Amino acid sequence: MSSVENDGLSRVIRYVEDEVPFEPGYYNEAYLQRRIAARMQRRNADSHDDYLGVLRGDDDERQALLDALTINVTGFFRDPDMWADLRPVVQELTAEQRSVTAWSAPCADGREPYSLAMLAADDPDIDDRSLDIYACDISEEAIEAARTGIYETTRTTDIGEELGPLTSYEPYVEQEDATFRIRESLKRRVTFETHDLIQDRPRTDVDLLFCRNLLIYIDAAYKEPLFETLQTALRPGGYLVVGKTETVPPGCRDAFDAVAKRSRIYQYTG
């Protein structure tokens, strides 16, 4: 990228900082650049300064850019191998403790915490009554979608296939053609809230913490602070799951033992 374009990008990022409820400083520049470029293409903006003009004059574009920056790609039972490796962990936790706290952070549109609720209800060796599931995301829109609990099969997303790891999804999801609605009885198992994992104080005494597919977007300088937040949230002996392509930063490795390395499930030793 030429230095002129680079300055243009910096101006867009500064604008985001001032005018959009999103803190770009915590995210890596390559990620910000890709998301902004995708919106520029959608709006036929040839340069960053053209795009700044669009942003200044159009409330909907500011919202669209916010949505693009808080990218919320997700899925039910995303990375099925991880869910297979997690089963014995949840079985053991609920066998040993009367109350188990799980936190899906971030949860995007809710498919991750609902997967845990369904897995727990589906597996006879998991005592799902002792499991309390909390879930958060920075995006209000994502949390709204999660609370609504309606998912559509589209050209690129097959919800029925995503629910494949279950013996049957019928007890938890009502299907009408391409529309899948989470049943009220399952919705009640998950508590959703908006929460900024970088700036807000975390939940504490968590036994099972999912922090998947957020670290990949975070600037290197903020990975360790984010991990320190995760450590504050976990009780010693609790479990942490990160995304398939994510790792524990070097400075935090002593505090975690790998339980299932391929699945990125770790136990926090405290």
Ligand SMILES: C[S@@+](CC[C@H](N)C(=O)[O-])C[C@H]1O[C@@H](n2cnc3c(N)ncnc32)[C@H](O)[C@@H]1O
């Ligand atoms: C790719 S999704 C991951 C969802 C799920 N954990 C998974 O792996 O399928 C990333 C989510 O992180 C959220 N996010 C980005 N920055 C955040 C922050 N500072 N605090 C909480 N959530 C954040 C986005 O809104 C988005 O929904």
